[in-house]
Amino acid sequence: MKVAFLFPGQGSQEPDMISNLPDHPVIRRTIDEASDVLDEDVNQLDNKDRLNSNRNVQVCLLVTGIATARALKAEGVKPDMVAGHSVGAFGSAVVAGVMEFRDAISIVKRRGEWMEEAYPTGYGMGVISGLTKRKVEEIIEKEKTEDGPVYLANVNSDDQFTVSGSLSGVDRALEVMRNKGARKAERLNVNVPSHCPLMGTVAEKLDQSLKPIPFRNPSIPYAGNRNARPLRDAEAIKEDLASSVAHPVRWHEVISLYYELGARLFIELMPGRVLTDLVCQSFPTARSLAVSASGLHSAKMLTEQIRQM
Structure with a gap:
């Protein structure tokens, strides 16, 4: 049986997420490396006020994702496949050996800055559960306007989706979805309209910035956000990392793919447990674990058990 590492995206952030990382030498070195690349102390970026910045x-x-993955590797826990939700895809690319962490840090910093510059205020995302994809799409089509655009952003499970766009459009669509029987329809803690056509200019900037960066073919399967297929070519992964910011994340298909490929333990790297809950909902026969909740030791023990089955 195989093990998949999952890297969370925006919405999973929490205050003190770096400060709350386990005390491990590999984690300390990762934080120092990131601070060196950015020329600022990463430990100072995770307080509540500073997390208002998308960057x-x-x-x-x-x-946090790379630090956790490196600590697990140091303890003997290695993934058979990796996937990352939205910005988490950069973490999965690093662990798959596609790009260097230092390059990923530099690009992700600019990615966040470009997204904020494109839509500094009045835009965001919402999450819906309890409706079908068809119903969500029907409501979006009826509620979007030129002045209040709203789009389907992410397909997280067969009944959980995110929408993205202007806050007026998002709020209008969420209200209709609540009235149509959604179990949940609320704004996400995301202040930019990710994974929709509004991010086209950011995708173009990412494409240009990624071109000179050295990429390698992955050493283990890497699932693309945009097409939910295993990408084996370095250039295809580079294109996925650039373009997916302007397209929906097909996350449910990613997890379904890895389940079909034999993954029976899904380990969500820090922070949070959003992706863990989605695995539990979609594949109750699989095991899933959030390092934030269970710790490095539990992840190691459960991996050893899975490997013996």
């Missing part, structure tokens, strides 16, 4: 959120998510 700081994305940097902190990458650092």
Whole structure:
């Protein structure tokens, strides 16, 4: 049986996410490396006020994910496949050996800055559960306007989706979805309209910035956000990392793919447990674990058990 590492995206951030990382020498070295690349102390980026910045959120998510993955590797826990939700895809690319952590940090910093510059205020995202994809799409189509655009952003499970766009459009769509029987329809803690056509200019900037960066073919399967297929070519992964910011994340298909490929333990790197809950909902026969909740030792023990089955 195989083990998949999952890297969370925006919405999973929490205050003190770097400060709350386990006390491990590999984690300390990772934080120091990131601070050196950014020429600032990463430990100072994760307080509540500074996490109002999209740039700081994305940097902190990458650092916590890579630090956790490296600590697990140091303890003998290695993944058979990796996937990352949204900005988490950069973490999965690093662990798959596709790009260097230092390059990922620099690009993710700019990615966050470009997203904020494109839509500094009045835009964001919402999450819906309890409706079908078809119903969500029907409501979006009826509620979007030129002045209040709203789009389907992410397909997280067969009944959980995110929408993205102007706050007026998002709020209008969420209200209709609540009235149509959604179990949950509320704004996310994301202040930019990710994974929709509004991010087209950011995707173009990412494409240009990624071109000179050395990429390698992955050493283990890497699932693309945009097409939910295993990408084996370095250039295809580079294109996925650039373009996916302007396209929906097909996360449910990613997890379904890895389940079909034999993954029976899904380990969510820090912070949070959003992706763990989605695995539990979609594949109750699989095991899933959030390092934030269970710790490095539990992840190691459960991996050893899975390997023996």
